[in-house]
Amino acid sequence: MRPPFPLALEAAAVRAAGALSRFAGRGGGTTLPGKLLWKLDPGAIDRLAGRLRDGSVLVSATNGKTTTTAMVAEILRPFVRVAHNSSGANLVSGIASTLLHSTGADLGLFEVDEAALPEVARRVHPKALLLGNLFRDQLDRYGELELVAARWRDAVAELPGALLVLNGDDPQVGDLARLHGKALIFGVDDPRRARPALQHAADSKYCLRCGTPYDYAAAYVGHLGDYRCPNCGHARPPLEIAAREIELHGLDGASFRLDTPGGSVGIDLALPGLYNVYNAVGAAALALALATPLAEVKAGLERFSAAFGRFERIGVGDRRVLMLLIKNPAGANEAVRTLVEGAPPKVALVALNDAIADGRDVSWIWDVDFEPLLPCLDRLVATGSRAAELALRFAYAGLPRERIDVVPSLEAALDRGLELTPAGGELTVLPTYTAMLALRRVVASRGHVKDYWEPAA
Amino acid sequence: MRIRVGHLYPDYLNIYADRGNIAVLAERARARGHELEVRAIGMGDGVPAGEIDLFYVGGGQDREQALVAHDLTAKTEALREAVEADVAFLAVCGGYQLLGRFYRDVSGQDQPGVGLLPLETIAGERRMIGDVLLECGWAGQTLAGFENHAGRTLLDAGAEPLGRVVAGFGNDGSSREEGCRYRRCYGTYLHGPLLPRNPWFADRLLAEALAHADGAGEVSKLAPLEDTLEREAHAVSAARARARGGR
Numbered sequence: 001m002r003p004p005f006p007l008a009l010e011a012a013a014v015r016a017a018g019a020l021s022r023f024a025g026r027g028g029g030t031t032l033p034g035k036l037l038w039k040l041d042p043g044a045i046d047r048l049a050g051r052l053r054d055g056s057v058l059v060s061a062t063n064g065k066t067t068t069t070a071m072v073a074e075i076l077r078p079f080v081r082v083a084h085n086s087s088g089a090n091l092v093s094g095i096a097s098t099l100l101h102s103t104g105a106d107l108g109l110f111e112v113d114e115a116a117l118p119e120v121a122r123r124v125h126p127k128a129l130l131l132g133n134l135f136r137d138q139l140d141r142y143g144e145l146e147l148v149a150a151r152w153r154d155a156v157a158e159l160p161g162a163l164l165v166l167n168g169d170d171p172q173v174g175d176l177a178r179l180h181g182k183a184l185i186f187g188v189d190d191p192r193r194a195r196p197a198l199q200h201a202a203d204s205k206y207c208l209r210c211g212t213p214y215d216y217a218a219a220y221v222g223h224l225g226d227y228r229c230p231n232c233g234h235a236r237p238p239l240e241i242a243a244r245e246i247e248l249h250g251l252d253g254a255s256f257r258l259d260t261p262g263g264s265v266g267i268d269l270a271l272p273g274l275y276n277v278y279n280a281v282g283a284a285a286l287a288l289a290l291a292t293p294l295a296e297v298k299a300g301l302e303r304f305s306a307a308f309g310r311f312e313r314i315g316v317g318d319r320r321v322l323m324l325l326i327k328n329p330a331g332a333n334e335a336v337r338t339l340v341e342g343a344p345p346k347v348a349l350v351a352l353n354d355a356i357a358d359g360r361d362v363s364w365i366w367d368v369d370f371e372p373l374l375p376c377l378d379r380l381v382a383t384g385s386r387a388a389e390l391a392l393r394f395a396y397a398g399l400p401r402e403r404i405d406v407v408p409s410l411e412a413a414l415d416r417g418l419e420l421t422p423a424g425g426e427l428t429v430l431p432t433y434t435a436m437l438a439l440r441r442v443v444a445s446r447g448h449v450k451d452y453w454e455p456a457a
Numbered sequence: 458m459r460i461r462v463g464h465l466y467p468d469y470l471n472i473y474a475d476r477g478n479i480a481v482l483a484e485r486a487r488a489r490g491h492e493l494e495v496r497a498i499g500m501g502d503g504v505p506a507g508e509i510d511l512f513y514v515g516g517g518q519d520r521e522q523a524l525v526a527h528d529l530t531a532k533t534e535a536l537r538e539a540v541e542a543d544v545a546f547l548a549v550c551g552g553y554q555l556l557g558r559f560y561r562d563v564s565g566q567d568q569p570g571v572g573l574l575p576l577e578t579i580a581g582e583r584r585m586i587g588d589v590l591l592e593c594g595w596a597g598q599t600l601a602g603f604e605n606h607a608g609r610t611l612l613d614a615g616a617e618p619l620g621r622v623v624a625g626f627g628n629d630g631s632s633r634e635e636g637c638r639y640r641r642c643y644g645t646y647l648h649g650p651l652l653p654r655n656p657w658f659a660d661r662l663l664a665e666a667l668a669h670a671d672g673a674g675e676v677s678k679l680a681p682l683e684d685t686l687e688r689e690a691h692a693v694s695a696a697r698a699r700a701r702g703g704r
Contacts, residue, residue, distance in 0.1 A: 136472065136518075144518040205468070211524050213468075354697070360588070361603045363649025366474030388689035392653045395686060396480045406686065 033100050035093040045092065048099040049108055049124035054080065056108030056124045057286065060117045060152075061132025061167075063331040064279040065090070067271070067310050068132060069111035071283035075292060075300025076107070084109045091116050092123065114148050118155040129156070130165040130286040132278070134172050134204070135222055135330035136367075137359075145172070145204070156180055165285045167278070168237045169224040171204045171214070177237060186241040186285040187224075190256075193246050193274055194218035194225065209234045221275050222330040241285040243267075243277050251322075251342030258284055258298070265298045270305050273338035275331070313426075314443055319418055320426040321443065325436050326350075327358070329367040335430060336372055344376035345428035349417040350394075351384040351410060351435035358432040362386045365393045374399055379420050381405045383413030384435045410435060411442045460486055460666045462495045463509035465532075466517075466525045469500070470552055474649040475515030478549070481652040481659050482511070489679055491667065500528050504535035509544060511666035512536070516550030516648050519562070526568040529555055533571040540573055543674060545665040546642035549651065553636070553644035554578045554608050563607075574637045574644050575613035581630075583607075589627070589647055590698035591620030591635050598657050599623070601694035602647030604635075610646075612637055619645050624702035641665045654690040656682070 049056055059069045066088050073084045083102030085094050090113045098110065112120045114134070121129070131152065136145055149172045156164065156176050168174040168185040177183035197219070206213055207229035219225035228235040239259075246256040254277055255268045269280055284297045292300075306312050312323045324339070326332035339345060354360050370393065380399060382391040387408040395401050407413035414429075421427040431439055464479065483493040498504060517525070540546060554560045557576040560568040570577075584607045591600040600620055609629040612618060618628070619636025627635035628646070636645035643662075645651070652659040660679045668676045 144520075146518060146520050206521070206524065360697075360701075361586075361605065361649065363474040363477075363603060366477030366480075366650050366653075367471075386690075386693060388686050388693060389650065389654065391686050392650070392690055393477070396477070396484050396653060401683075401686065404686075406689070 033097045035096075045096045045099065046123045046125075048096070052083065052106060052108045054107040055127040056110065057128040057130070057290070058110050058112050058117070058120060058124070058126045059130045059132070059282075059286070060112045060114055061130075061282075062114060062135040062137045062328065063334075064132055064275060064282070065111040067276065067306075068130065068279040068283050068286075069109060071280060071301060071304050072130075072286050073109055074304045075283065075287045075297055076109070076290070077300070078296070079292070080107045081105045082107050082109045085111060092119055095120060095124070115151065118151050118158070121155045121159060126159065126162055128163040128165060128286060128289055129159070130282055131173050131176065132167050132282050133170045133222075133224060133330075135328055136364075137328040137330075152176065153179060163289055165282070165289055167224070167282060168239055169220065169226070169278075171208055171223070171227060171234070171236075174237050175208055184240055184285055184289055185237050186281050187236065187239040187243075188220050188246070188274070188278060188281065189226070189239055189242045189244050190246045191218040191226075193248070194220060207232060207234050221278060221334055224278070241281060241288065243281040246274070246277055248272065248274065248341060251338065256280075258294075260284075260288060260294060262288070262294055265294055267298055267301050269301060271311055272342060273334055275334040275338075276311075316418060316427075316443060316446070318423045319421050321414075321418075321429055322426050323429045323431065323436065323439070325433065326368070326430045327433055329364055332365075332368040332370075332430070336368070336370060339428060340372045343426075344373060345426075346376060346378045347381070347417060347420045348373065348377060348379075348428045348430065349381040349383060349413055350390055351413070351429070351431035351439065352382070352386045352390040353384040353432050353435045353438075354386050355434045358434050362389055365390060368393075370394065371397050377403075379403055379405070381407055381413050381417045381420070383407050383410055384432065387413075410438050414439060414442055458491050458667060458670050460491055460493050460663065460670050461508055461510045462493055462666075463498050463504065463512045464495050465498050465512060465514040465529070465552070466500070467497050467515070469521040469525050470515040470517040472516050472518055472521070472551075472648075475513070475549065477650045478515075478547070478652045478659075479513065481650075481656075482663060485656070485659050485679075485682065486663055488682055489663075491663075498532075500525065504532050504539075506535045506538060507542075509539060510669040511545040511547070511662060512539065513546075514548045514552030514555065516552060522551040522555070522560075523568060526555060526560070526570075529571055530569050533573075536571060537573055540640055540642045542669070543641050543665070544669050545662050546573075547662055548574075548642070548644040550604075550606060550646055550648045553646060554606075554610065556642070556644050557610065560608060573642060574639055575616040576610055576628075576637055576644075578608040578610045580607045581609045585626035585630055587625055588694065588698035588700075588702040589625030589635065590623040590695050590702060591625075591627075591647070592623050593620040595638075596657070596661065598655075599691075599695065600645075600647060600651070600655050600658060601691050601698060602645075602651050602655070603649055603694075604646040605648065606646050610637075619643055622703075624698040626703050630703075650690075654687060654694050656684050656687045 083105035085098040164183040169187040210232045212231035214227040217226040243256040324335040486493045556574045557570045561579045586605045618634035622633045
């Protein structure tokens, strides 16, 4: 069917709607234009993507997709004009909005919500897909892990020509290579950095083929690691791109050796934690698959500082706020581990909201290992729409109730947290997604940080 | 007194923060001068008959649930004896389904249950997901929680539900009933932090477990605790259910 309006006219109209949304103070206007376009003419997204000279690549994962995608964007920035949904609007509508605003871009680089991956893939026909990991996450929204994995298998089956860049350390993700001829496998290989045991919330503990518990030579983050089934032999595939000789420098960063078929190179990351090493090695694998020289991969990763709200230090008057997003057990466990190995906070503000984007079901906080924070924690400010629930989590972990402030209002809680932080000190903030957006808005309204729809300097 | 908890399949059925429920039982027992001893009862393990005062079985994803279903049937007799001897038992979500006679999945295949509770479960197309509020007339209390299940659970005629659904889906989305109770055995779809925000229910289970532990069989009331946070969490959760449960 012929579209009712020429594409350029539609695009101009819906871009104007986005500007209007921002003007009216209704948020960043990052998804509204895309939603409108979707309503007006669903096929327009396919055609906009089709105009990208170098095609599109997609990045999906339960954890780390925003950071990984931002790392790839940083690596490619000197060479390619990229259309990138950097604010994390990762549903079809967000990607449509990005396409609308990226006239002149040559390559589409999109992070995609795990559940939206099949739909997005069908529309933009990516030439490569980076798939990072699958953890239990917002079961009220995504359904069970196996369901998301099945959707990914279907999406991959529909893209016989695309290159898969897969995290071999995740049994469910690595196994996709079996369905597909073209796959590049990456992972982490440094048993010194392994956890002594699988964490409480580990997900894919049982062999995909036969159900026997995997033996782990090394478990790195959740169930990611070097696994082997003692019964049927299903094991981690050989790594083509690997991070080895990893050194973690507390909250100040991490370094590792990146081994590739074309040689090895040392990488100094400004981001902390083993989970960011995973993000970096994934980003490197995708960039290399796009024929980026190894030296440029190194340079891009080392230039990279932080993705929006994931790990940010923001000055607020004479104090600083250190913000680490938490959204599911695996991710929150890594945030906790990074803090404990860096500088365990005396005062922490933890914000639990239960909007759709956070997950309406807040059960997951009981699967997070917050306990390692307790020995150093003098004071907890519990905030967000489920502040009392969160306070209970810490109370039953053993934090005395008189050391917990329950302040449901995010703004009041931030003030309380800053008040408890000595001048020159840093307040650690662990927010869920919508709480992170709201807290950033509070900080922005006081002039300390740019609003998220403003392009980064 | 020592309260002996038998936690069935903690490695497999743990998806909805079952650890939180155990932590609450442990802490509330400790606050009354009792000690909770938790034993894991896993795949292939025998059930130490007579040595358990409270059984707990949680929820899993379909894959994990299928892995344990057959193993559980080998434990049927020991568990039935325990329930008849008034041992306390809490079964949540997948664990609740496994206590019925069977679970029929979407493809029409039956997973065997142990038949301790008078019910059966048939998978439906649409998952029932959301906040729930129950009125438990038998206890003069309410329960607030969250449900996420594809199974429609049908109680036999005359079986007692855990509560009447004030807001949410409940067992099957239409009967306005949720869960099931028989003697001191309770099954429910309310998962995750059910006990932290419903401390009366945690205390009831503890009191019943204590009655078994001390051999007297009589259930006596536990000393009240300072439950301000618990009441606040309950109120928020109940308000959520009223505003958005069952849709």
